[in-house]
Amino acid sequence: MRSRGAALVLVLWVVALLAATIGTFALTAKVEYLQGRVLAQMAAGQQTARAGLEYALSRLRPDPLRPAWQADGRPYRWQFDGRTVELRIVAETGKVDLNLAERPLLEGLLRALAVEPARASQLAGAMVDWRDRDELLQPAGGAESGDYAAAGLPYGAKNAPFETVGELQLLLGMDAALYTRLAPLVTVFGTPQPDVRFTAAPVLTAMGLDAAQVIAARERGPMAVIDGTSPAPPASAGNGTYSIDSRVQLGSERQVVLRAVVRAGSGAGTGGYTVIRWEQGAAAR
Numbered sequence: 001m002r003s004r005g006a007a008l009v010l011v012l013w014v015v016a017l018l019a020a021t022i023g024t025f026a027l028t029a030k031v032e033y034l035q036g037r038v039l040a041q042m043a044a045g046q047q048t049a050r051a052g053l054e055y056a057l058s059r060l061r062p063d064p065l066r067p068a069w070q071a072d073g074r075p076y077r078w079q080f081d082g083r084t085v086e087l088r089i090v091a092e093t094g095k096v097d098l099n100l101a102e103r104p105l106l107e108g109l110l111r112a113l114a115v116e117p118a119r120a121s122q123l124a125g126a127m128v129d130w131r132d133r134d135e136l137l138q139p140a141g142g143a144e145s146g147d148y149a150a151a152g153l154p155y156g157a158k159n160a161p162f163e164t165v166g167e168l169q170l171l172l173g174m175d176a177a178l179y180t181r182l183a184p185l186v187t188v189f190g191t192p193q194p195d196v197r198f199t200a201a202p203v204l205t206a207m208g209l210d211a212a213q214v215i216a217a218r219e220r221g222p223m224a225v226i227d228g229t230s231p232a233p234p235a236s237a238g239n240g241t242y243s244i245d246s247r248v249q250l251g252s253e254r255q256v257v258l259r260a261v262v263r264a265g266s267g268a269g270t271g272g273y274t275v276i277r278w279e280q281g282a283a284a285r
Helices: 002-059 103-112 117-131 145-150 165-170 176-185 201-206 211-219
Strands: 072-080 083-091 241-250 254-264 273-284
Touching: 002 072, 002 083, 002 241, 002 254, 002 273, 103 117, 103 176, 103 201, 117 165, 165 176, 201 211
Parallel strands: none
Antiparallel strands: 072 083, 083 241, 241 254, 254 273
16 A cells, blocks of 8 residues: 555656646747747837838939928828838938037037036037047137046047047036937038028027927928028938938837938939948837
8 A cells, every 4th residue: 555655646746747847848838939929020120110211211202293201300100011100300411510510509509408508618619629630628618638537537539520429428528318319419411500491499499590480381391481581492302311210119018119320322312322320129119
């Protein structure tokens, strides 16, 4: 009887072990299935976001059958493969160029972002000191190599043009919160004076214009009067370099986000484009 009891206990332990093994296998299989499903959704979303970018570029071209999209940051929606793609296009000529803008425009932009005057003056001077080729401090405040050393930073003023907008993060006096608000409004692919057809409200304010009036005129149509005296030419093309934000919703809480700066072939006249900057990933809605 004892041997039978021991055998029964052993059998029960084996059954329990097999049940645990099967349960673990089933759980692992389910997790891997869900992970694979999420990865597949992400891959499909990324391709859809890229399709959105290419579609946005195609809509900038003149077409007698439909109006061209405007590269001034207004939102557009496009349905593709059962998903909604949210798109925004901004011509780089509508932004403040970090290498070409004069100091008053740089300072005006910072003030338009509610930066207090003394800090706005120091940061605008730091931008100029970063890009100029000397170690002479700006008269109204700035930052040269000695100031970076005094602040304990292992680098000084670059004394060369900005190559990327991201270099702003290195400026003495810059912080992450201000950089996040400033970065979408500046460029290294622009012109000395931003094109008012494409500019965001803070840039218009920095230029001394009534932002609400200009934007209202712009929304009336590409040939609406902007400066009060003359009609604006069509606003779709710019100089062919654009920031494009393409977002694809995946479920209720997650979306794929593609942010890119691209240069369209022949001023958006062809289907090709050159990638200047490309950022892609997932974000919570």
